[in-house]
Structure formats: C-alpha cells, structure tokens
Amino acid sequence: MSAAADTPDAGTGLGMTRRREMLLRALATRHGRKKYGLCLCEGMRCCRDLYLSAPELIAFMVCADDLVDNFPGRDVIRIPRDGFRKFSATVASPGIMAVARRPQPVAGAPRDPFVLVLDRVADPGNFGTIIRTARAVGLREIWYTAGAADPFSDKVIRAAMASQFVIGMREFPDLEAVAAALRQYGYEHIYRTDVNAGADCFTAASLFERTAIVMGSEAHGAGPIAGATALTIPMPGDAESLNVAQAATVILFEYVRRSQLRNGAATAI
Amino acid sequence: MSAAADTPDAGTGLGMTRRREMLLRALATRHGRKKYGLCLCEGMRCCRDLYLSAPELIAFMVCADDLVDNFPGRDVIRIPRDGFRKFSATVASPGIMAVARRPQPVAGAPRDPFVLVLDRVADPGNFGTIIRTARAVGLREIWYTAGAADPFSDKVIRAAMASQFVIGMREFPDLEAVAAALRQYGYEHIYRTDVNAGADCFTAASLFERTAIVMGSEAHGAGPIAGATALTIPMPGDAESLNVAQAATVILFEYVRRSQLRNGAATAI
Numbered sequence: 027m028s029a030a031a032d033t034p035d036a037g038t039g040l041g042m043t044r045r046r047e048m049l050l051r052a053l054a055t056r057h058g059r060k061k062y063g064l065c066l067c068e069g070m071r072c073c074r075d076l077y078l079s080a081p082e083l084i085a086f087m088v089c090a091d092d093l094v095d096n097f098p099g100r101d102v103i104r105i106p107r108d109g110f111r112k113f114s115a116t117v118a119s120p121g122i123m124a125v126a127r128r129p130q131p132v133a134g135a136p137r138d139p140f141v142l143v144l145d146r147v148a149d150p151g152n153f154g155t156i157i158r159t160a161r162a163v164g165l166r167e168i169w170y171t172a173g174a175a176d177p178f179s180d181k182v183i184r185a186a187m188a189s190q191f192v193i194g195m196r197e198f199p200d201l202e203a204v205a206a207a208l209r210q211y212g213y214e215h216i217y218r219t220d221v222n223a224g225a226d227c228f229t230a231a232s233l234f235e236r237t238a239i240v241m242g243s244e245a246h247g248a249g250p251i252a253g254a255t256a257l258t259i260p261m262p263g264d265a266e267s268l269n270v271a272q273a274a275t276v277i278l279f280e281y282v283r284r285s286q287l288r289n290g291a292a293t294a295i
Numbered sequence: 296m297s298a299a300a301d302t303p304d305a306g307t308g309l310g311m312t313r314r315r316e317m318l319l320r321a322l323a324t325r326h327g328r329k330k331y332g333l334c335l336c337e338g339m340r341c342c343r344d345l346y347l348s349a350p351e352l353i354a355f356m357v358c359a360d361d362l363v364d365n366f367p368g369r370d371v372i373r374i375p376r377d378g379f380r381k382f383s384a385t386v387a388s389p390g391i392m393a394v395a396r397r398p399q400p401v402a403g404a405p406r407d408p409f410v411l412v413l414d415r416v417a418d419p420g421n422f423g424t425i426i427r428t429a430r431a432v433g434l435r436e437i438w439y440t441a442g443a444a445d446p447f448s449d450k451v452i453r454a455a456m457a458s459q460f461v462i463g464m465r466e467f468p469d470l471e472a473v474a475a476a477l478r479q480y481g482y483e484h485i486y487r488t489d490v491n492a493g494a495d496c497f498t499a500a501s502l503f504e505r506t507a508i509v510m511g512s513e514a515h516g517a518g519p520i521a522g523a524t525a526l527t528i529p530m531p532g533d534a535e536s537l538n539v540a541q542a543a544t545v546i547l548f549e550y551v552r553r554s555q556l557r558n559g560a561a562t563a564i
Contacts (some may be wrong), residue, residue: 079533151420159541162534189534228552260551264348265431265458272428275541276548282529283497283549 040086042103050088050113053125056176065178067124067188068115073097076124076188083127083191090121100124115180128178132194135211137166140281141238143204145248146173147270152243153177154185155271160193161186163278167194169204169238171249201240201249208238216240217257218248219277221267224256227280233257234281241277244270309355311372319357319382322394325445334447336393336457337384342366345393345457352396352460359390369393384449397447401463404480406435409550410507412473414517415442416539421512422446423454424540429462430455432547436463438473438507440518470509470518477507485509486526487517488546490536493525496549502526503550510546513539 052058053066064085067076070093076084077097084100090107110119142160147153153175160168174197175182177190198204208216215237217225227233239257242248244267259268259276268276321327322335333354336345339362345353346366353369359376379388411429416422422444429437443466444451446459467473477485484506486494496502508526511517513536528537528545537545 075535155538155541158534159537160532162530162532162537162541164532187534192533226555228555259548260555261431261433262551262554263429263431263433264461265427265456266344268428268431269424271541272424272431272544275544279528279545279548280552282531285531286495286497286529 040101040103042088042105042109046103047112050123050125054113054115054180056179059128059176059178063128064125065128065183066115066180067126067183067191068122068180069120069184070096070122072184072188073122073124076126076191079188080126080129080191083129085125085127088123088125093122096122126191129191129194132167132196136213137194139236140234141208141213142168142274142278143201143238143240143248144168144170144174144274145201145240145242146171146246147241147243148173148175149243149270150175150179150181151185152269152271154182154187154190156274157182157186157193157195158189159271159275159278161189163282165193165278167196169196169198169207171198171200171204201251204238204240205251212236213238216251216254218251218254219273220256220258221247221261222258224258227257227259227277230257234284239277241270241274244268309370309372311357311374311378315372316381319392319394323382323384323449325448328397328445328447332397333394334397334452335384335449336395336452336460337391337449338389338453339365339391341453341457342391342393345395345460348457349398349460352398354394354396357392357394362391365391395460398460398463401436401465405482406463408505409503410477410482411437411543411547412470412507412509412517413437413439413443413543414470414509414511415440415515416510416512417442417444418512418539419444419448419450420454421538421540423451423456423459425543426451426455426462426464427458428540428544428547430458432551434462434547436465438465438467438476440470440473441466441468470520473507473509474520481505482507485520485523487520487523488542489525489527490516490530491527493527496526496528496546499526503553508546510539510543513537 053064059065067073086101086103087097088103088105091104094102094104107121110121142165157168177195213236217237218240240248240251259273322333328334336342355370355372356366357372357374360373363371363373376390379390426437446464482505486506487509509517509520528542
C-alpha cells in the first residue's frame with residue numbers, strides 16, 4: 027500500500043472508488059469523522075452555503091449527474107442519482123454532498139462581546155438551529171461542552187445550514203473548564219438560564235458586556251456553575267418551558283436589539 | 296353491523312380489538328384523522344400535558360404495561376411494549392399514546408391583541424414549535440392557511456408538546472380569506488415578514504395593537520396581501536435567512552417584552 031492510499035481522498039482519478047465509498051460510510055459515524063478529520067455536508071442549500079463561504083474546506087463533492095455544474099473549481103465525483111442510497115444520511119437523498127474538512131479549532135480570547143455557552147445540548151436539530159441563529163446575529167463563535175451532539179454530524183450541519191464551518195466552535199470537557207477559560211479572558215460575569223426564576227433577560231443590565239450566557243438542554247438544563255447569576259425568559263403563557271433553540275433565539279435577538287439601541291440606529295420602544 | 300360498531304372507540308371492553316388497531320393505523324393519515332375527528336398524541340410528556348390541560352379530549356389511552364397508572368379517570372388499553380410497533384409513528388415507541396378528539400374550531404372575534412398568521416408552513420417541526428412558543432407567550436389562538444401541515448398530525452403534536460389542544464387553531468383557505476376576516480373584526484393593520492427590508496420589528500410602533508403579523512415558510516415566504524406593511528427582523532450576521540420557527544420566536548417575545556414595558560413591570564433597556 028502506498029502512502030497516498032492512506033488518505034482516502036487522495037489519488038488522481040475522480041471516479042467513485044471502493045476506498046472513497048468506504049470513506050463516505052465512515053463519515054456517517056462520529057468515530058470516522060474524528061479519524062479522517064472530515065465530515066459530510068448534504069443537500070443543495072447546505073453545499074451552496076459551504077461553497078460560497080468556505081470553499082477551501084471542500085475536499086471533494088459527490089453529485090448526481092444533473093447537479094455537477096454548480097461548483098466550479100471544486101473536485102466533483104459524478105454518480106447516478108440512485109447511487110447515493112449507499113451512503114446518504116437522508117431517506118430521499120438530494121443527490122448532492124460535500125466531503126468537507128473540519129475547520130481549525132478556535133483559540134485565544136473570545137471575539138464577541140459575550141460568549142454563548144451550550145451545556146450538553148444533545149439534540150442535533152436544536153444544536154444546529156442555535157449555531158445557525160448565532161451566525162445570523164453576527165456571533166463569531168460558540169462554546170459547548172462534551173455531551174453535546176457532534177457539531178459536524180450530518181444532522182447538525184443540515185440544521186445549521188453549514189454555519190459551523192463559518193462560526194468558530196470551541197469544545198470544553200465541562201462547565202468548570204468553561205468557567206476557568208472565561209476567567210482567564212476577563213469574562214467575569216456568568217449567567218445561567220433558569221426556567222423558573224432569575225434576572226429578566228429583557229431588563230438585566232450589562233447582559234452582553236464581557237459576560238457568558240450558559241444554556242442547557244431542555245431535559246437537563248445547564249449544570250451548576252459557581253457564582254453564576256440566574257437568568258430567565260419571561261413566559262406569560264402556561265407552558266412549562268421553551269425548546270432550547272427558541273430560548274437561545276430570544277437571548278440572541280435581545281442582543282441584536284440592544285446593539286441597535288446602543289448604535290443609535292433605532293428608537294427605544 | 297350495529298350502529299355502535301361504527302364508532303371505533305365505542306364498546307364496553309377496553310382490550311385492544313382489531314377494530315381499534317385499524318383506527319390507530321388510520322389516525323396516522325390526514326384522511327383518517329378527518330374521518331374520525333380523532334388524532335394520536337404520543338410520548339409521556341405530550342400525553343401528560345394533554346391529560347393535565349384538556350383531559351376531556353382524551354377518548355382513550357394506549358399504554359405499555361409499566362405506564363398504565365399515570366392517567367387516573369381515563370380509559371386505558373394496556374398492551375405489551377412491543378405491541379406498539381404496529382401503529383407507533385416513532386422508531387422507538389415511548390410505549391404510550393392518547394387517542395384524542397380534535398378540539399372544536401375557534402370562531403368569533405380574535406381573543407389576542409394581535410393575530411399571528413402562518414401562511415402554508417408545511418414543515419411539521421416548525422409548525423409545532425411555533426404553536427408551542429405561541430402558547431408560552433400567552434396567545435390564545437393561531438391562524439393558518441391551507442397548505443400547512445395538519446396541526447393534529449403526530450409530528451406537529453410532538454413538536455408542539457400538545458399545545459394545539461389548548462390554543463385555538465383557525466384554518467383559512469388562503470390569505471384573502473384571512474384578510475377578509477381581519478377586516479371584519481377591525482384588525483386593520485397587516486404586517487408581512489420580509490427577510491430583506493421593512494419596518495424593524497424592534498422599533499415599529501403599535502406592532503401588536505389590533506394588527507396581524509403574517510409569516511410564511513422559509514422556502515416560499517408569505518404570499519402577497521394587498522395593503523400589507525413589510526416587517527423585518529434585523530440580522531447583523533451574514534446568514535441569508537432565519538428558520539421560520541426562530542423568526543416567529545423573535546416576534547412573539549418582542550410582544551412579551553413590550554407587554555412587560557406597558558405594564559410597568561420592567562425598566563426599558
């Protein structure tokens with residue numbers, strides 16, 4: 027076996043090989059994605075977004091015959107539409123996927139005025155939706171703890187519309203490690219969302235000024251953090267709780283609203 | 296065949312019968328739900344919520360052996376856990392479901408300060424999440440147009456955590472019929488969300504005072520409505536759009552924030 031053969035996407039020809047088929051199947055697993063440092067991005071909208079925002083991360087594309095012309099400059103393997111059944115994660119494959127490199131992990135001081143921390147958000151749809159929404163409000167990174175869904179699994183990528191290739195994803199073993207990093211960078215004030223009581227997210231002062239806001243999964247909530255202030259989203263209706271992606275959306279857009287106010291672009295209502 | 300036999304949940308015994316099995320299978324389809332005026336609510340959390348908020352709507356429950364004691368006062372059919380495979384909509388059935396009556400359609404003047412209108416939101420997860428979030432902010436009804444997912448399909452019920460049994464759901468054939476009803480009840484000002492331009496949702500005056508806010512699916516947007524004002528959610532990041540459930544959440548909690556302000560319970564920030 028040559029050295030080149032150990033890199034599954036290496037080689038001069040761009041046809042589908044048995045080795046590449048095995049790679050695609052491996053990338054459906056967390057272990058496989060870790061081993062190869064690659065992941066699968068499936069569907070036209072996700073692939074377009076990845077192509078437009080981070081084309082350098084695309085190792086190669088796999089396209090059905092009729093979709094090959096959408097990605098100039100990228101290596102494309104062309105296969106019949108029904109050939110996707112073997113490795114597509116979706117029931118009815120959209121006939122297009124990108125094999126993408128995982129972006130370099132983010133390091134150094136946080137680049138946003140506040141840090142959004144997700145503690146063990148295991149549902150891929152919720153995790154992905156939060157990543158996508160964080161990008162929409164202009165955040166440059168998200169912190170998360172082990173126990174979360176793999177942000178580069180196909181489901182999280184689809185829910186995030188490939189936003190995890192653009193926004194930095196920082197993983198920590200647990201909330202203690204998060205708190206230590208926050209202290210190190212001078213993000214002193216930590217808020218932890220609480221469904222029952224706490225400071226009101228619409229009126230708490232300095233909520234987004236060198237702070238962190240920690241949210242947990244709906245089932246478990248965020249774990250304990252020494253010295254954290256409880257933060258709550260007012261819910262006048264009779265629901266017990268909000269989906270975590272909805273809760274994150276409320277917080278993220280409260281950040282947008284306050285930023286607008288501070289920039290004087292808008293009048294307070 | 297007796298007359299009673301035509302009502303599939305009629306009969307004195309509460310064992311699983313062939314007729315009831317056929318009913319459960321029929322309720323997996325839109326046609327079956329319409330024919331019988333019944334629907335399926337699956338999973339412990341959904342069933343608990345339905346039981347606590349609208350027990351009178353439960354025709355009967357189907358429970359695995361170990362879960363039968365949670366619903367006193369309701370008729371319960373007890374079956375082995377692996378018996379759910381035949382009619383469960385989920386891959387790994389939680390072993391509990393309620394067969395529920397569809398609530399009476401809502402009529403008359405709207406009961407909320409503003410009307411949230413969903414135009415052809417076909418994705419069941421998004422539709423259900425919006426219903427659940429609307430309930431959390433205290434809305435009493437949602438209007439929607441034909442072309443939406445069936446709000447009483449199992450997926451929408453699970454995403455909504457059975458909130459559609461509590462909040463009124465009003466269906467209209469199209470946006471023209473919606474506009475006519477709004478005029479009739481004196482809800483004159485119609486906003487229509489637009490991803491590109493329009494009044495800013497955080498600063499537009501009188502946004503929730505006898506108005507309607509129309510949102511469409513992400514793929515299609517809301518259809519045209521004569522005289523509607525465009526309403527936009529500011530998005531400082533570089534995302535193209537928001538998931539419709541996230542967009543609805545931003546609008547719904549802006550309503551909460553302004554209500555708090557008006558009630559003087561909070562200080563403006």
